[in-house]
Each structure stands twice: as C-alpha cells, then as structure tokens.
Amino acid sequence: MVSTFQNYTRYLVIVLFAMFLVACETVPKESATSTSSTSSTAAVEIKDGVYVGSDTVEMLAIDVPDRIFFAYDSYSLTKAAQNTLEKQAKWLKANGSVTIAIEGHADERGTREYNLALGDRRANAAKDYLMTQGISSSRVTTISFGKERPVNSGSNKKAWAQNRRSVTVRTN
Amino acid sequence: MRKLLLYLVPIILFTNISYALIEIDITEGNREPLPLAISEFFHDNNPEIINKKITENIRTVISDDLERSGLFSSIDDKAFIQNNRSMHLKPRFADWRLIKAQGLLTGELAIEEDRLRVEFRLWDTFAEKEIEGLVLITTIDNWRRISHMIADKIYERLTGEEGYFDTRIVYVAEEGPKNKRIKKLAIMDQDGANHKFLTSGKELVLTPRFNPVRQEITYLSYFKNLPRVYLLNIQTGIQEVVGDFPGMTFAPRFSPDGGKIIMSLAREGNSDLYVMDLTTRVVERLTDSPAIDTSPSYSPDGKRITFNSDRGGSQQIYVMDSNGRNQKRISKEGGNYATPVWSPRGDLIAFTKFYQGQYFIGVMRTDGSGERLLTENWYQEAPSWSSNGRVLIFYRETKANDAGDGHSSSIWSIDLTGFNERKIITPVDASDPSWSKLIQ
Numbered sequence: 001m002v003s004t005f006q007n008y009t010r011y012l013v014i015v016l017f018a019m020f021l022v023a024c025e026t027v028p029k030e031s032a033t034s035t036s037s038t039s040s041t042a043a044v045e046i047k048d049g050v051y052v053g054s055d056t057v058e059m060l061a062i063d064v065p066d067r068i069f070f071a072y073d074s075y076s077l078t079k080a081a082q083n084t085l086e087k088q089a090k091w092l093k094a095n096g097s098v099t100i101a102i103e104g105h106a107d108e109r110g111t112r113e114y115n116l117a118l119g120d121r122r123a124n125a126a127k128d129y130l131m132t133q134g135i136s137s138s139r140v141t142t143i144s145f146g147k148e149r150p151v152n153s154g155s156n157k158k159a160w161a162q163n164r165r166s167v168t169v170r171t172n
Numbered sequence: 173m174r175k176l177l178l179y180l181v182p183i184i185l186f187t188n189i190s191y192a193l194i195e196i197d198i199t200e201g202n203r204e205p206l207p208l209a210i211s212e213f214f215h216d217n218n219p220e221i222i223n224k225k226i227t228e229n230i231r232t233v234i235s236d237d238l239e240r241s242g243l244f245s246s247i248d249d250k251a252f253i254q255n256n257r258s259m260h261l262k263p264r265f266a267d268w269r270l271i272k273a274q275g276l277l278t279g280e281l282a283i284e285e286d287r288l289r290v291e292f293r294l295w296d297t298f299a300e301k302e303i304e305g306l307v308l309i310t311t312i313d314n315w316r317r318i319s320h321m322i323a324d325k326i327y328e329r330l331t332g333e334e335g336y337f338d339t340r341i342v343y344v345a346e347e348g349p350k351n352k353r354i355k356k357l358a359i360m361d362q363d364g365a366n367h368k369f370l371t372s373g374k375e376l377v378l379t380p381r382f383n384p385v386r387q388e389i390t391y392l393s394y395f396k397n398l399p400r401v402y403l404l405n406i407q408t409g410i411q412e413v414v415g416d417f418p419g420m421t422f423a424p425r426f427s428p429d430g431g432k433i434i435m436s437l438a439r440e441g442n443s444d445l446y447v448m449d450l451t452t453r454v455v456e457r458l459t460d461s462p463a464i465d466t467s468p469s470y471s472p473d474g475k476r477i478t479f480n481s482d483r484g485g486s487q488q489i490y491v492m493d494s495n496g497r498n499q500k501r502i503s504k505e506g507g508n509y510a511t512p513v514w515s516p517r518g519d520l521i522a523f524t525k526f527y528q529g530q531y532f533i534g535v536m537r538t539d540g541s542g543e544r545l546l547t548e549n550w551y552q553e554a555p556s557w558s559s560n561g562r563v564l565i566f567y568r569e570t571k572a573n574d575a576g577d578g579h580s581s582s583i584w585s586i587d588l589t590g591f592n593e594r595k596i597i598t599p600v601d602a603s604d605p606s607w608s609k610l611i612q
Contacts, residue, residue: 073482075441108569111510111524111553112378112604113423114480114487116392116399117436117443117464120420124441143397144420144438148376153350153576 050078051161056151060168064091067167068126072160073110075121077129085126088168089133102126103167104144105151107160112146119144126166141171205245206330209273209297210235212249213290214257215281226281226288226315233319234277236363237337238326241563242592247273260293268297277326288312292322294329304329316365317611324610336558337362340608341565342380342389343583345369346601350572350579357391359406362607364597370404379423379554380404382608385430389606390414392422401435403450415448415455423466428474434458436466445479445496458496469513469521470494471538478502478512478521478538489523491538502540511554514538516609517561520588524553524566533566535588546590559609562588565596567603 045053049071058066065088068081077085092098104123106115123142131137152159213227221227238244249255253267260278268276279292287309294304304325308318317338324335345358357370357380370389371377380391387406392399401414401421414421417437424435427447434447445458445465459465463483470477478491481501489503489512503509507527514521515535525532525545531552534545552568565585572579583596583605596602 108551110526111467111480111487113436113467114464114482114510116378116420116422117438117466120438120443121441121464128441143399145376148353148355148378150351153572153579154574155571155579156574159572159574159576 045158046161048078049074049161050080051158051164052080053162056162060088060170061091064088066169067165069161070122070164070166072107072164073118075118075125077125081126082129085129086133089130089135092130092135092139097172099139099141099171100168101141101143101171103149103169104142105149105163105165105167106147107163108147108150108155109160110147115146116144119146122164122166126168203243205239205243206274207245207247207272208238208275208277208326209247209249209252209268209271210238210277211252211255211259211279213279213281213292214260218281218283220283220312221281224312224315226312230279230281230290230315230319230322233316233363233365234323234326237320237323240363240594241327242587242594243327243331247271263295263297265295265297265300268295273297275326275330277322279322283312284309286312288315288318290315290318290322292325294326316361320361320363333562334560334610336560336563336607336610338611339559340366340382340611341583341596341605342370342382342608343567343598343605344378344380344603345598346581346603347373350576357389357404358598358602360598367599370406370409379604381425381606383426383430384428384609385612388430390424390426390433392424401433403433414450415453417446421446423468425469427470428472434468434470434477436468445477447494456496458492458494459499467511471514472516472518476514476538478514480510480512487526489521489536489540491521502538503536503543504540505543513555513557515561516557516559520561522555522557522564524555533564533586535564544590546586546588547584547593552584554604556605556607558607564588565605565607567605569603 051069060066065084068084102123104119106118123144127140127142150163152162210231213230215221235246239246251271254264260280263276276295276297282289289309291307293302296303310318320338323337327335339362340359341362342359345356346353348354354373355377356373357377359370360367376394378392380389389404391402393402399420401424402411403414404411414433420438421435424433432447432449436443437446442462443464443466445468446455447458448455461483463481465479465481467480468477475494476491477494481490487508487510488501489509490499490501492499507525509523509525511524512521520535521538522535525534530548532545533547533555536543549568550571552566555564555566563585565583567581568584569581581601581603583602586593
C-alpha cells in the first residue's frame, strides 16, 4: 500500500542533503552569551545558541554523555555533539547487545506540530551520525517528543537551550 | 451521545418580509451590544418544570450564549415593566422600548407525553412585531440543547449569519508539572457545560480535531510509545490507529466531507504531507520536500490545502491543490508563520505568527494579502474556527519563572474583528482546542 517507503537510500540522501543545506544557511541565532538565570557559575553555558554546560546531562557509562544540544530551530550537530555521539558509538560497539532509542526534543518557543517535526529531525540527525560511526540502524529507534517533555521547566534562554536536545536511552 | 428527538414546528409568522430595525452588522467590530429583554418561559405551574428549574435554566443559557458573543446584552429582569404571560401573545411594545430593549424574547413551556414543548417568539420592539418564532419538542433532559438552538436562532435572525452555540469543543486537558505533564482528551459544550474526559491520561495525547460530519475525533496518541494518528468515535469510545505507517504520523485534520484524514508523516527526519481515505484506506503522498511540511488544513470546498513549511529557510504558510500540485508560499509580511487553518467561509486563513519574540493569532486572505493580527501575547497558537467563521478559539500559555513555576495554559476566544477576547473556563489547564460544526 505505501510502497514509497521501500527506497531507504533515497531518504538518506535527502536527509544528508537537507543537513548540508542547513549547515550552509545562516540559522537564526539567539543572543548567545547571556543567560537570564542568576547562575552562580561565571562560565559560559550557552555558545552560539547551544547549551555547553553539564547540568541535566546524564551518563550512559563513564565518560559517555547521554545527550547533545542544538541551536534554536536547528538540527545541525556541533563539534561537541559529534564528539559526544562518537563516545556513544564507541560504547555501543563495545556493548554489541545494547539497543537504544534517541529522543528528539524542542524548546517551548515553537508551535506544537512544527516542534514534533523538529524533534524528529534532531533525533534522526543523531541517529545518522551514529550510523556513520558504524552503528547498525537496527539497534537504534527514534522518537520525537516535540516540546512535550522539557527537562528544565523554566521560560528562559538557559532552560530553552537545555531543552533543545536529543537524548540517547537504552531500550534493553 | 443520546440521539436527539426533536421536532421543529415553525410558528406562523405574520410576515416573511423583514422590516426589522434591529439588525446587527457583525463586521463592524467594537459596537455597543444590542440590548435584549429575555423573559422567563411561562408554564402552567408544571411541577417537573419547577423542580428541574427549567425556566431559569433555559433563560440563563440563552442569555449567556448571546452575551458571550459580545453582540448582545441581556437586560436585568428587575427592570421589566410588563412581567406576565400576556407578553408572549401581545407585548406592550412601548413598555419594552422604555427600558431600552430593542428585542424581546418570550416563551412558553409545557410537558406533553413526557416531552418538553418549548415555544419561543422574538419580537422587534420598534417595528412592533414578531420576527422569529418556533416550537421545539424534545426529551425533558434536552433543555440545554434547546436553549442553545434558540440562541442560535436569535443570533441568526439578528445578524444574518448562522449561529454557533449548539456546538462542542474538544481539547487537551493538562495537569501536573511542566516536565511531567499529564494530558487527556476532553470534550465540552461550547459554554463549558457537559464536560467529560475522553482518555485516561496514561498516554500522551495531542491535537484533537473534530470530524465535520460525524461524531468522531482524530488526534495524536503516544500509545506504546509510538506516536501515531488515531480515530476516536465519541459515541462508542472505540479508538483505532489510522493506517500502518513506518514512522510518526501527526498533525491530522479531516477533509470537509469527513472521509479523509490529511496529516504529516515523519520519516528519517523528514516530515511530508499524506492523505488517507478512511473508506478505501488508500494513502497518497502530497508533498516531497526535504523540509518540514506540517499542519495541513483543507479549504471548505476540499479543492485546496494550506500548510506550514520551512522549505524556504523559515516557517511560512503555503497553499496547494488538494492533489499536491501548485505549491505556493502565501505569507509575506515578515516573521515566522504556523498552524494555518482555512475558514469555513473559504475566504480567510487563520494562523499563528511568531515575530520579534511575541506570538500573534491573525488572519489573511487565501492569497496572503490583507493580513490582520488579532491578538498578541507571550505564547499562543493553534486557532480553530467557529462553524460560522466569525470567532476563533486558540490556546495561550503563561511564562514560567526560573524555578519553572507559574506556567499555565488556557483556551481563549476572539472575534474575527479582534474584539471580544475571552478566556474559556475549563476545570483544569487546556490546550489544542478544536471547535465542532453545529451538532446535527
């Protein structure tokens, strides 16, 4: 009935092309340097709209963070995100029986339906990168929660940056 | 829902020609509400009518409906000079004009063979004549719907547009902290009465939409952690997944004939639009872009579709033919646009706009011209039209503080004119409202 789904390679090409396009365009950035919360740490927590701190981050194993962060309305992977995903790939290779789900999330500053699509983009951006690192797609499922499951309930730039994320969770 | 037994018997109108002075131009916007005198409905001291307070209830529902529209005000009955049953046959028009009533509603009730007989007449106090009248016969417990129908008749007679009071709203009821929100489908009459939860809250549910012709809702459920579009029959409570898709389906809406569902399918990170015929179960792909295509909505004739896409680099509104051809961007005033919904009158598209950190609900013509922003706030989205295309409901959220407290979500309504903004009261927080057509 839905025969169009057979051609997976075509989709992958489209996804990679779309990632290339996004990487080329100027993504609207939020004013990056200031966090509106009165955090006692002087360290910069948001760089170019992407959260770079360690609050909310959990570990899948020692030195294997479970999540990566994104800029506003973006699904391109930062160097730090790629670095985290490489650690996850290494851990997955060392633990061949582990299967995972990647949850894609958005912040609250977007319409519900668009954010569901954006969360799906983010989860798949992470999945695609794991695949380039040699992880079989059969071990990875994705799910988008859009803006439905924020990790930080605040309405400020730091909360939004922490909520723009994809999180890798074990499914077995 | 129990089948409504209803007979409509038109009262002999003295004339079909309208000389009425009281006509409202509802395109005018912020006009003074038209003062109406809504009298009690008289009866022969029927004990059941007295016990169930039917007289008071009918009057309250009619008067609340009309007042909420912002177009009418109901005169306090303490000011009434003529206050006996004779007004239903022969109002003393001068007395009613004296208290500034431009229209007068009178009525009588009776119970006949366990059925409620409701007769009403609407009088023009300046033209000194009856301008609307009807007898409605129904089960006694149906007094509330009868009241909405009478309010619809009055609205229709005085504005020239179909009423929208005998309708319902389905929405997502929200409870609990923001990061662990419990969401349930809920349904209520347009005025908040007959509130009922339709799901338990065990699964995350989002974006319910009414079928325009059947007692059916389509929505997104995370049942078994597989986000998919579902159908819910309101009468039987039976839920079923729509189609067998290899990825998340979301943003569903019915076609105007209720026979198809249009929705997004997310596949490998790309969301495109699909339509499924509910009878044949045939699926057709409508868009094929590497961008996000979502929030589709049919034109009332079913020939066109408006949708949201970021294919041009930012979220904008597009229209296309219902077979996917002639895709064209229409939003052009700057900012990001989302959730386009085609007016039931066909001439306008309502939308959410995000511009300079604020969210707006607005309308534009179907070619993108004539944009009008109706309301601005910290966060609001997802307009849904009243059946007559005169009113929009949407949801609005409040900003949380840094500790995550202070967040709330509620449904609001606003007239197409941008006036008469009102919060719709719900038992718990509310989002994603969808407004039904007039109940058949």
